[in-house]
Amino acid sequence: MKYACFIDESGDHVLKIDKDYPIFVLCGVLLTKEEHDNRLTKLLNELKTKHFGRTTIILHTAEFLRPRSLNSVYYPLCDVNKRNDFYKDLENLIRNIDFKIIAISVSKPDYLADFKEVAQDPYLLSTKPLVKTVCLLHQELKLNEPIDFIAESRNNELDKQLMANYQYLNSSIPRIAEMVAFPNPVKKDKNVVGLQLADLVVTPIGRNLLDRKQYLNFDCIKSKLKLFKIPADWSRLKNIT
Template identity: 30%
Template structure:
């Protein structure tokens, strides 16, 4: 059975300028079967049509939180309450596995200094090997297509190079043969492609990152997701 792994990032991967209000880089992986993804696409597009009269709306976490265009309807508190309730309901009832990988940048720099590895490179390595383990536990997970949002020509080329090296060399815990056998394709998509899976990974990433940074704070968005986080939990480095 085919699965998709949708990957989105939250936070800046740069180690040269750390935002002390958000000193984390995290990628949120959403592993979902092809069959379940089709159901999710239908539900999320119905949701968009209900609130916006079109499915050509991109659900972007930051724009929703800041009530930026086209989400000005959320200034109406009754609409806002219904919007979040219906969106949370769709996410809660969709069957997928969340694979969060977070790099705590201050600790990473303190431990490794100038030779510290690029957080995105490290995160991709972690998420690939953990996806192999997740598929071992999922019945029928025999093929994974990875989908990542485009970040720029140079960045995408660098990421593709890292992906190919992981496939060639394997990781410390997973052989290259297992990775090649499972991962069939990597696909880079523009935000404007309106990919529903990338929007889902965007929506889940920020609340998880906030939970890692501020574990004692009230976080209702995370509460919806916690049962979907892989059985062995998230990866926090170092």
């Protein structure tokens, strides 16, 4: 059975503390190709059609939390009733899709205090524990094919850095090629539903870690979530938030 892990992030990858959002979360959603191509695609397209009138829209949480203009396709979600209806349908979708969530979360205040000048880009830092966890799941599931590790393209330079990091992981983790494959990052306009699912769950994970208001019942995510924190102690974060 073929699996894929779709990757998205919440927060800025730069080594600078944003007091409004002082963490970084890298999230992978793991599901079978069959579940992705059939059930998830069907349910997500139904959600898009019901709330936005078309399936070609590419769901992006940052935009529908803060619509840019009155002409935004997401502007109707400013209405509290429409927003609540959307999130209820999203909760049902998350509950009804068979997938796992792996999230690597970085407290920037604690990480930078501990590692100072040798601190690494949080995105690249988070990639190794995410890949290693996916490798362990590959072994637990006793799969015969590698799991595709599919990330969204950001820009040419960042994509090059990510692929170089993947090459390093290929040389540093025993038998990794049997467990994980690293295709090139995918452009957002490809409308990949797995990447949109990752986008839809990663922001609630970040908001939960910061004890911020949620727009959906977090239990639908929590039941599927395996969470890791970098570093283990987040005591300095409390001084920021």
